[in-house]
Amino acid sequence: MCPAPLHETVPATTPAASLVFTTVLSHGPLTRAEVARRTSLSPAAVTKAVRPLMEGGYLVEDLDEGARPAIGRPANLVRVDGGRALFIGVKVTGDEIIGVLTDLCCRIRVARHMPLTGREPAVVLPALIAMVQELLVEADGFGVRVCGLGIAVSGDVDRLDGVVRYSPFLDWRDVPLADVAGTATGLPVTVDNDVRALTVAEQWFGAGVGLSDFALVTVGAGIGCGLVVHGRVVSGAHGVAGEIGHLSIDPLGPRCHCGNQGCVEGIASDPAILREVRAATGRPLASVAEALELARGGDPSAREVYARAGEAIGRAIGSVVNVLGPERVIISGEGLAAYDLFAEDIRTAFVRSAFGTAARCDLMTRPLPFEEWARGAAATAIQSFIGPHTYQD
Structure with a gap:
């Protein structure tokens, strides 16, 4: 195994160089003229x-035979050499660790899942390190350096210090995850909130490419939201921007695990839906899948629970759109398994909540497998590798 030196980075030492590299990474291959047009930089600045x-x-530069001008030399396409470096991304859930090995273009080369026997740091951290070591062995077969490790965890995560301040699903407080993982693996480590990490992947490599303002809303075990404003993923002054799951939309609603009443997450998350369907039907359901089956079977009480969940999500999205005015809201997460049950309620509540022309915002559903969350973690490692100009908000 040959991890990269701790300070090896892409030679993009200026904001202009970072902008050029990330533009080619997301949109390439491009000619230099196209790079200049997309970045609003001068041709000389692009060349530099x-x-x-x-x-x-x-x-690397490729000759684009199809772009040959009538006079002069042919235009050459510039693209990122994805095989120049490898990255590891790890997503920690309450039940398992998902790890991926990606190239510099964030294409998944290897994916691994490891079940967890507990959620305590003493259980999770050794398993996480074992996962990374396994992926480092896989990387040896490619003959390319692993240049960074990204770890995604739900909750309040301080990316600057690499500390998990509070993760309610794991019941972690003040865990110095970057220090522990970096010491054990010898890799540069980036730790970020899982929804923000997924947002980075969507911004650079997914449904957010080319958009300066969009939001990613995730539904499932929790309700999360990642925000991109003027081309930057926003974490806010305290690192918790986008926590729409804890908007209190019903003061008389159920108590959320955060302690407040009527939070979106307390109404529309998978655990909340399962709880409410049990209460409404009197059935001892064991899983969300059983609740979903009951609703699809036509049980009116179960369907009403899903309708309320959809309304809560739609109202939350309306709030985001009213405040930030994004071009698009991408809805994703494992909770999309029930989308057929509450899609209409989401749309209706969104249109009712959105002010004026804000209702024109494009709502897009994008089901993603769990490996994509780990890919998001790898995307944050790539972002750090390129340099701080790409992620400071």
Whole structure:
């Protein structure tokens, strides 16, 4: 195994160079003229930024025979060499650890799942390190350095310090995850909130490519929201921007695990739905899948629970759109398994809540497998590798 030196980074030492590299990474291959147009940089500035990136082998140039002008030399396409570096992304849930090995373009090369026997740091951290070591062995077969490790955890995560301040699903407080993982693996480590990490992946490699303002709303075990404003993933002054799951939309509603009444998460998360369907039907259901089956079977009480959940999600999305005015809201997460039951309620509540032309915001559903959350963690490691200009908000 040959982890990268702790301070190896892409030679993008200026905001302009970072902008050029991330533009080619997300939109490439591109000609230099197209890079200049997309970044609003001068041709000279683009050339200056591209040169060290090509010398380092991170950008390569391909002749584009189809772009040959009538006069002069043919235009050359510049693209990122995805095989230049590898990255590991790890998503920690309450039940398992999901790990992926990706290239520099965040394409998954290897994926692994490891069940957990407990949620305590003493149980999770050794398992996480074992997962990373296993993926490092896999990386040896590619003959390319692993240049970073990204870890995604739900809750209040301080990316700057790499500390999990509070994760309600894991019941963690003040766990110095980056220090522990970095010491054990020798890799540069980026720790971030799982929804923000997924938002980075969508911004650079998914449904958010090319959008300067969008939101990612995730439904499932919790209700999360990642925000991109003017091209930046926003974490806010205290690192918890986008926590729409804890908007209190019904003061008389059920108590949320955060302690407040009527939070969106306390109404529309999978655990909340299961609790409410049990109470409404009097059936000792064992799982969300059973609640879903009951609702799809036509049980009116179960269907009403899903309708209320959809309304809560729609109202929350309406609040986001009213405040930030994004071009698109991407709805994802494991809770989309029930989308057929509450899609209409989400849309109706959103339109009712959105003010004026805000209702024109594009609502897009995007089912993603759990490996995509780990890929999001890898995307944050790639982001850190490129440099701080790509993620400071």
